[in-house]
Amino acid sequence: MDEAANDNSGPAVKRRCPICSRAASPEFKPFCSKRCADVDLHRWLGEGYRVPVALDDDMRDSPDPE
Numbered sequence: 001m002d003e004a005a006n007d008n009s010g011p012a013v014k015r016r017c018p019i020c021s022r023a024a025s026p027e028f029k030p031f032c033s034k035r036c037a038d039v040d041l042h043r044w045l046g047e048g049y050r051v052p053v054a055l056d057d058d059m060r061d062s063p064d065p066e
């Protein structure tokens with residue numbers, strides 16, 4: 001219980017995951033997790049990055065599972 005869990009007085013500015021804006025993990029920086037790194041990777045590889053157009057009815061306000 002000695003951990004400095006305060007993200008207010010950190011010595012270094014924590015990077016934020018460009019995908020979900022969470023604190024980045026040193027392992028996957030600048031992302032927070034492999035999942036987000038994957039998402040970004042797919043954006044680059046996803047020739048054109050198809051944007052779903054019909055997410056108005058079903059996933060209009062999808063709640064975050066977390």
Ligand SMILES: [Zn+2]
Nearest residue numbers: 017020032036
């Ligand atoms: Zn993330």
